[in-house]
Amino acid sequence: MSSLKQAQHFITVETRGQGLHEITDRVGGWVAELAMETGIVTLFCRHTSASLTIQENADPDVQRDIEAFLGRLVPESPNLYRHMMEGPDDMPAHIKSALTDVSLSIPLSAGRLVLGTWQGIFLCEHRSRPHRREVVLHATGQ
Amino acid sequence: MSSLKQAQHFITVETRGQGLHEITDRVGGWVAELAMETGIVTLFCRHTSASLTIQENADPDVQRDIEAFLGRLVPESPNLYRHMMEGPDDMPAHIKSALTDVSLSIPLSAGRLVLGTWQGIFLCEHRSRPHRREVVLHATGQ
Amino acid sequence: MSSLKQAQHFITVETRGQGLHEITDRVGGWVAELAMETGIVTLFCRHTSASLTIQENADPDVQRDIEAFLGRLVPESPNLYRHMMEGPDDMPAHIKSALTDVSLSIPLSAGRLVLGTWQGIFLCEHRSRPHRREVVLHATGQ
Numbered sequence: 001m002s003s004l005k006q007a008q009h010f011i012t013v014e015t016r017g018q019g020l021h022e023i024t025d026r027v028g029g030w031v032a033e034l035a036m037e038t039g040i041v042t043l044f045c046r047h048t049s050a051s052l053t054i055q056e057n058a059d060p061d062v063q064r065d066i067e068a069f070l071g072r073l074v075p076e077s078p079n080l081y082r083h084m085m086e087g088p089d090d091m092p093a094h095i096k097s098a099l100t101d102v103s104l105s106i107p108l109s110a111g112r113l114v115l116g117t118w119q120g121i122f123l124c125e126h127r128s129r130p131h132r133r134e135v136v137l138h139a140t141g142q
Numbered sequence: 143m144s145s146l147k148q149a150q151h152f153i154t155v156e157t158r159g160q161g162l163h164e165i166t167d168r169v170g171g172w173v174a175e176l177a178m179e180t181g182i183v184t185l186f187c188r189h190t191s192a193s194l195t196i197q198e199n200a201d202p203d204v205q206r207d208i209e210a211f212l213g214r215l216v217p218e219s220p221n222l223y224r225h226m227m228e229g230p231d232d233m234p235a236h237i238k239s240a241l242t243d244v245s246l247s248i249p250l251s252a253g254r255l256v257l258g259t260w261q262g263i264f265l266c267e268h269r270s271r272p273h274r275r276e277v278v279l280h281a282t283g284q
Numbered sequence: 285m286s287s288l289k290q291a292q293h294f295i296t297v298e299t300r301g302q303g304l305h306e307i308t309d310r311v312g313g314w315v316a317e318l319a320m321e322t323g324i325v326t327l328f329c330r331h332t333s334a335s336l337t338i339q340e341n342a343d344p345d346v347q348r349d350i351e352a353f354l355g356r357l358v359p360e361s362p363n364l365y366r367h368m369m370e371g372p373d374d375m376p377a378h379i380k381s382a383l384t385d386v387s388l389s390i391p392l393s394a395g396r397l398v399l400g401t402w403q404g405i406f407l408c409e410h411r412s413r414p415h416r417r418e419v420v421l422h423a424t425g426q
Contacts, residue, residue, distance in 0.1 A: 046400035061224040083345040116188035258330035
């Protein structure tokens, strides 16, 4: 029996402004290189105005509906927030990040992420303008 | 000093339609069989219209209030969403999943999950009809 | 190559009532003592009316805006909830906990948490009165 090992990797996502950016293939590609049979993979988003989520990746309308829902739930109304110095989309972006995920953990089985058939991993950009976002991947297993 | 080991287990939850289904005993039962003293247990839900949460399990009204709140927050109004082909409860189910948890990590101490006195682990079924849901459990520890 | 090890630590946070309480330094202090180069740290909140979040820690207005947003989203209206026996702020506290995080996982790199420049770790107290809250820290790495 071999002992547990770990691996870590930083990826950069260039966003095109507000919306969900799928990163399933990039995470899966890194996992394939690990040649790790069983384990646990954690993703961590190093930002407070972008976040992570796992969602259906078959119909792109699902991603647009999630973005639209969050826009209705957390409107860019200047009179609702104190923190306004970074623009009207900044405080809503912080709140949307708090409501979604900063970290996600996905088990590895038979060398692959145990994602369900329709599950895709997404970086959610909550700011209006394009940003360069960093996500840290960490795996523990054997 | 023994070295770290890991274990993995898939459980199936037969839901009775919308609502919170407690799985604390099933997760705790698996953990007890591991005979692992200290470690970390991760749960992962393989779906985008069901999710996980940890909530009070003493008063069932808490579970009903959470379900009712999510129903008010994410109404089944056809004119709010583009993604409608799988029924009026599908897109709200995706959004409710994004707002709750797809993965949860709970430390193990003295051979038991460190859940607080009132904490129970729940699978949240967000679709109207019963479904068979899969949750992956992963433990690392010794 | 040394093998993976793990460590666990319980911290208590004395809250001053509703609001975000930063615990970044306490978590970072424990991590520094571990002398662990690479790994993964998980935080777990043992309560259902308090939770965890990672948010901007530069401008305290961000923390107040998040608290105010959650107050508007989940109002203390007696007619909205069945579970009222622990006070008008209890059921809203459970819901706010479900919408934020009960567990967070943060990779460790070069001996430090890979938090972004503006990211702070917060315990969110959702009850009106001060409480003593317990957070469990778990690290796996080498």
